Amino acid sequence: MKIATYNINGINGRIENLKRWLAQANPDVVCLQELKCEDKRFPEQALLDAGYHAIWHGQKSWNGVALLSRYGEIQETRRGLDGDPDDTHSRYIEGFINGIVIGCLYLPNGNPFPGPKFDYKLKWIRRLTAHAKKLQGFDLPVALIGDFNIMPTDQDTYKPVKYKDNALFRPEARKLWLELLKLGWTDAIRKLYPDDRIYTFWDYLRNAYDRDAGLRPDHFLLNGNLQSRLKSGGVDKDVRGWDHSSDHAPAWIVID
Structure with missing residues (x-):
């Protein structure tokens, strides 16, 4: 089973790139972030034509998350996180797919630091942690996947000193x-590549992609029931180099 994550950075504007990648990579399940479209504008039919059922949680111009599956209709189990009834951002959707609970998330960026956006980011992580603790109580394989907007270690950025005040x-x-x-x-990718610099994001500025001046904010977190089934993983870096590409590249893992 191949599971991927991809911050598409505007699904309708990049639908042809998405379909091209789906046909090339053949993932079974995909977590998408930063849809930047209202629910009614989500390209459901185009994805069905490509062989994928979907559930999504959209928001006009900003945010948005979706789960795609080649296993048929997805049983949605949650959208949004508890802990802040005033939070209207579309950042979390969860579904049951082929025996696995998968939470797709788009964690707040938090910049500029310091400020209210950074405070919101930290609060959102705490809300995610509270939900993740509940998920650990399930006797099921569970994955939390998406753009976490966190670079956990110095390995996850090409120039750590540059980002010391980045959220x-x-x-x-x-x-x-x-x-x-x-x-x-x-952390599935770090488990597979403990000593390597693996990047999933390259800025549009300063020729970052060609210089491989990358970051790793996109992650797969697997619970104990699932991590033992992890076989391989990687990043489809070439997709970042396509015309009209997102600034992220798709990342993926394979589980048995």
């Missing part, structure tokens, strides 16, 4: 990431 690399966010992992979650 994705601030020690406050990284500390909360570690607290999340201590609940029993495994």
